[in-house]
Amino acid sequence: MQDLFFYLSKTLWFVLSPDHFLWLLTLLALFLCRRRVGFLLLLLAVLGQGVMAFYPLGNLLLRPLEQRFAMPTEMPERLAGIIVLGGGEDAEESFLHQQAQFNQGAERLMVLPALLEQYPDTPVIFTGGSGSMLQQTYKGGDAVAQWLATLGLADRVQIERESRNTFENAVFSRRLLADESQGPWLLVTSAFHMPRSVGVFRQAGWQVIPYPVDYRSGADRIRPLLNLNMDDLNVAVREWIGLLAYYLSDYTDALFPAPRGAGR
The missing domain is CATH 3.40.50.620 (HUPs)
Known part of the structure; x- marks a missing residue:
């Protein structure tokens, strides 16, 4: 069961990580380029990369994770x-x-x-x-x-x-x-x-x-560094998906574990 969870999680993450997802979305859009849906998918992929090229979206997802335990x-x-x-x-x-x-x-x-x-x-x-x-x-x-x-x-x-x-x-x-x-x-x-x-x-x-x-989270300001912004977003999305997957697999005691008394 542990092996199945490990290999399945790695395979799903290859598809769901933001950088790979946008790449796969672009390929799908090009495949459907003669249809309206193809144009819309390509527009979505370009806009997504455009926003991430200048703004650290990862901060929005990293901050609640990092502030959960002091x-x-x-x-x-x-x-x-x-x-x-x-x-x-x-x-x-x-x-x-x-x-x-x-x-x-x-x-x-x-x-x-x-x-x-x-x-x-x-x-x-x-x-x-x-x-x-x-x-x-x-x-x-x-x-x-x-x-x-x-x-x-x-x-x-x-x-x-x-x-x-x-x-x-x-x-x-x-x-x-x-x-x-x-x-x-x-x-x-x-x-x-x-x-x-x-x-x-x-x-x-x-x-x-x-x-x-x-x-990892920093100031919410314009940061024209696509690689850094994408890396932070990948880290955050992976962690939120991990929380859900571990909870559904009964590997963790709560969907979003919270602080308790020291040592408890």
């Missing part, structure tokens, strides 16, 4: 552990260049040294394999292990390198626990990804305190 106002004195979700590393580039490479979500990892210093005796798990449907050779966990080794921190962090999505992050990471550790785990991931992550981990039986990083 950074803790006070950090607890003790934690059962810290868990960091993958996604900030570039696994393939790290392997090819034999040097840890990071992407826009690098903040997920950049907070680790400070947290390790603040909680020197606390278990830490990094969870992340490969989310690729076609290429499972390069694992995010390997890139992070390489980076931690350069900092002399390799022995402080357990690496889970087989998970392919957020659901498997929660399930596979639990297998690393020697016992059912009582108390809350600090959950580190991108702010836009936090609602889905919290819902999934709660459903899997974890007690978590959200620790959001990597904020």
Whole structure:
């Protein structure tokens, strides 16, 4: 069932991601160019790309995701552990260049040294394999292990390198626990990804305190950067679709998970 969900989600996202959807819409319009509907579809595709070329529509969808869970106002004195979700590393580039490479979500990892210093005796798990449907050779966990080794921190962090999505992050990471550790785990991931992550981990039986990083939404002003605007919109749409898909699959405890008391 997990495999079916993984492959189906990847296939549907290929079609539904805004950039691919507009491209497919343009192809359909050209195919129907001799009909009125073809002209209307082409007009829609051109207008859509025109708006996205100048205005960051992604902000409208990113902001409610990023504002759902705030950074803790006070950090607890003790934690059962810290868990960091993958996604900030570039696994393939790290392997090819034999040097840890990071992407826009690098903040997920950049907070680790400070947290390790603040909680020197606390278990830490990094969870992340490969989310690729076609290429499972390069694992995010390997890139992070390489980076931690350069900092002399390799022995402080357990690496889970087989998970392919957020659901498997929660399930596979639990297998690393020697016992059912009582108390809350600090959950580190991108702010836009936090609602889905919290819902999934709660459903899997974890007690978590959200620790959001990597904020993407910016000011609502003209920004003539199509690639950046489209990237933000892709991230936001993917996350909202993910929330719905995970809820319908019973992988999360709510359609749009909300804050609770600390550690609950």
